[in-house]
Amino acid sequence: MATSVIESGNYELFIDTGFIVNAFRLDNATAGVLDNTTFLLDGNTEFAPMLQYSTNVNLKRGRRDVGDQFSAGTMSFNLNDSLAGGTLNPLYASSPYVDTTGLFTLAPLRRVSFGRYNGVGTFITLFVGQIVSYDYNYELGGQNTVTVYCADDFYLLAQTALAEYNVTEELSSTRLTNVLNLPEIAYPVLTRDIETGTQTLGGAAAWTVPNGTNAKAYIDQIQQAEQGRIFMSRTGYFTSQPRIGNTLSGSVADFHDDGTNIPYNSLGIIYNADLIINRASIQHLGAASPQVANDLASQAKYLIQNYSDTNSLLHNDAAALTLANYLLVGEPEATFNAVQTDYLMLTNAQREALALVDIGDTITITNTITGGEVAQELSVEGIEIQVNVKSGHRVTFYTAATVIVYEFILDNAIYGKLGIQDPQPVLG
Numbered sequence: 001m002a003t004s005v006i007e008s009g010n011y012e013l014f015i016d017t018g019f020i021v022n023a024f025r026l027d028n029a030t031a032g033v034l035d036n037t038t039f040l041l042d043g044n045t046e047f048a049p050m051l052q053y054s055t056n057v058n059l060k061r062g063r064r065d066v067g068d069q070f071s072a073g074t075m076s077f078n079l080n081d082s083l084a085g086g087t088l089n090p091l092y093a094s095s096p097y098v099d100t101t102g103l104f105t106l107a108p109l110r111r112v113s114f115g116r117y118n119g120v121g122t123f124i125t126l127f128v129g130q131i132v133s134y135d136y137n138y139e140l141g142g143q144n145t146v147t148v149y150c151a152d153d154f155y156l157l158a159q160t161a162l163a164e165y166n167v168t169e170e171l172s173s174t175r176l177t178n179v180l181n182l183p184e185i186a187y188p189v190l191t192r193d194i195e196t197g198t199q200t201l202g203g204a205a206a207w208t209v210p211n212g213t214n215a216k217a218y219i220d221q222i223q224q225a226e227q228g229r230i231f232m233s234r235t236g237y238f239t240s241q242p243r244i245g246n247t248l249s250g251s252v253a254d255f256h257d258d259g260t261n262i263p264y265n266s267l268g269i270i271y272n273a274d275l276i277i278n279r280a281s282i283q284h285l286g287a288a289s290p291q292v293a294n295d296l297a298s299q300a301k302y303l304i305q306n307y308s309d310t311n312s313l314l315h316n317d318a319a320a321l322t323l324a325n326y327l328l329v330g331e332p333e334a335t336f337n338a339v340q341t342d343y344l345m346l347t348n349a350q351r352e353a354l355a356l357v358d359i360g361d362t363i364t365i366t367n368t369i370t371g372g373e374v375a376q377e378l379s380v381e382g383i384e385i386q387v388n389v390k391s392g393h394r395v396t397f398y399t400a401a402t403v404i405v406y407e408f409i410l411d412n413a414i415y416g417k418l419g420i421q422d423p424q425p426v427l428g
Contacts, residue, residue, distance in 0.1 A: 002117055003051040007344035008393035009351055010117040013057060013077065014047035015131070017097055018105035047113070048097070048106075053079045053088070055389050057114055059127045061152070062231055062359045062382030064337075066244075066400035069220045070231040072154035075114060075127045079146040081136070088146050089136060108134060112150050113236075116355050116393075119348060124355045126385060128152065128236030152232040153187075158216035160185055162209055169203030169315055171196065172226040176219065176240055185215055187238060194240040199226045199323075202315040206286040225313040227326065234358050234383075241360050243326075244379070244402065251364040251377055253357055255339050258368055262354070263345045266396075267367055268338035275332045276305040280324040284312045291321035298330030335401045336365045336376050343393035354395060359383065363397060378402060 002010035051057070054077050061073035081088040087095045090104040097105045108131050115125040129152040137145045163184055167175065173196050180187040201207070201222070209218060223230040229241040254261040278298035283290035290310070298305075307327055314320050343351050357363065359380055366375040382398035 002049075003389065005343075005387055005389050006392050008116075008387070009343070009348070011051055011057075011115065011387060011393075012049050012117070012123070013051040013054060013114045014112065015050050015106055016111040017046045017048050018099060018103075018107075018110065047111075050077075050079060051389075053081070053084045055080075057387045058385070059114065060382070060384045061127070061234070062380075062398065064382050064398045066379075066381055069223065070154070070229065072158065073127065073129065073152040073232055075112070075129060075150040077114075077148055079148065081144040081146055083143075086144070089144070090134065106131070106134060108132060112148075116351075118352050118355070124352070125235045126355065127234065128232075129155070152236065153238065154216060154232055157185070157187075157219065158214065160215040162211070162213045162215055162218060164211040165209035165213075167201070167203050167207050167209060170201060172199045172201055172222050172228075172313075173197035173240060173242070175201050175313075176222050176230070179215070179218065179222075180238065191237050193233065193237045195228075195242055197226050197228070197240070198243045199319060200315045201225060201313040202284060202286055204286055207313065221311070221313050224309060225323070227323065229360055229381075231359050239360075250362055252361045253353055254364040254366070255341070256366045258366070258373075261366075262341065262350050264339050264341040264365075265345065266338075266340035267336060267365065269334055270337040271332055271334040273302070273305075273332065275329060276302055277307045277327055277329045278302065279304050279306045280327040281306065281308045281310075282312050282314070282320040282324045282327075283310045284314045284316065284320050286315075287317060287320070291317050291324050293321065293324035293328055295328050295330040298328075333401060336367070336378060336399060338396055338398050339363075339365050340394065340396040343395075351393075357383070357397065362402065363399065365399070376401070 002012050005011050057075065057077040059073065059075040063070050079088055086092055087097060088106065089095065090106070092098070093102065095104065099105055110131050112129055112131060113125055114127045115123050118124055129150045131148060132151050132155060133149045135147045137147065161184070162179070162182065165182065170178070173194050177194055179185065180192065219230060227243045229239070229244070231239055233239045255264045256262065257264060257267070276298065278295040279292065281290040281292045312320055312323070314323060341354070346354070357380060359382065361380045362377055363380060364375060364377050366373055378399035379402040380397050381400050384396040384398070386394045
């Protein structure tokens with residue numbers, strides 16, 4: 001079942017009911033056949049379509065600024081229980097969402113997913129998480145509604161504490177995997193996408209994880225040492241990407257304001273003083289003093305703009321100093337940091353392309369200004385979506401500057417020149 005959203009496509013919002021369907025049943029002529037591919041040993045959990053009772057869905061994922069940590073992605077929506085005939089009331093004993101024990105199954109921590117169907121009917125997921133709160137609002141003589149707030153799995157990790165953990169020296173990706181494997185977390189292996197890290201984390205006594213350490217806070221420490229991205233993907237995978245460095249140009253979406261490619265209706269530019277870091281101080285857990293990197297020319301112009309980390313997980317002074325130098329940004333750079341578009345402006349092919357864009361992807365934004373055009377290739381750091389059945393789908397991509405290494409292109413006037421430095425071509 002799908003709900004049509006004006007000038008945007010077909011969408012659905014699913015909530016886990018807790019009921020098991022297509023389960024193997026002994027002595028049943030259909031469901032009890034051995035090696036059955038339809039009726040499985042454990043069955044599958046039933047997900048109820050709910051967008052038919054809602055008018056709008058809002059979700060946020062990722063971060064707005066590259067210097068921020070990734071927080072839990074969130075989604076909220078309202079349900080009209082008057083339209084649902086009262087079945088969404090958690091106190092209605094005859095609701096189809098009440099199990100044999102009398103428990104209302106559309107409960108907190110039930111899984112939810114929201115997405116859009118593409119042209120061949122495949123469900124393209126935009127958010128996966130669980131219900132955090134299910135607030136029923138009764139209005140005498142009016143419509144009874146439910147306000148539902150959801151969060152992705154980072155919410156669960158933020159509710160979990162680690163037991164004392166004696167770590168060994170290892171890559172950040174190995175540390176992350178081992179933390180997720182701990183019995184107090186036991187994060188599902190099949191929903192992980194962890195790329196090999198570039199940084200080694202310390203393993204002596206100084207790096208021992210104290211009992212009671214918040215799991216999400218420790219994961220943030222790993223990310224802070226690696227300086228990559230750790231986030232929940234649009235499909236609900238725990239995703240870790242290594243330290244952000246040079247990026248081989250490969251834009252997945254090109255936004256233009258001249259009537260070509262993907263149009264947009266709003267564009268933000270960031271050019272702030274807080275982008276400057278001209279002194280970075282990194283002290284790892286086993287050190288007696290920090291490693292400091294300075295950009296003296298920037299300090300002379302802007303005074304000292306400092307970044308400090310006194311409990312880095314990095315394994316030695318050399319790695320700490322490398323990170324300190326990596327973090328230096330001596331001059332502010334004007335960068336497109338938010339692009340917004342409405343699906344009603346787009347073709348079906350453009351809508352389907354944008355539905356697949358996720359955090360860490362590269363997009364291109366071109367803006368027409370007096371005297372010509374400015375084009376930037378940027379990394380996607382955050383995504384915000386508002387879907388209203390009557391007004392359509394609006395998406396905002398929050399972006400950050402990235403160092404692009406352009407692919408060498410034969411016979412190209414710019415990218416076909418050997419030995420040029422800016423931009424620098426590489427053989428791809």
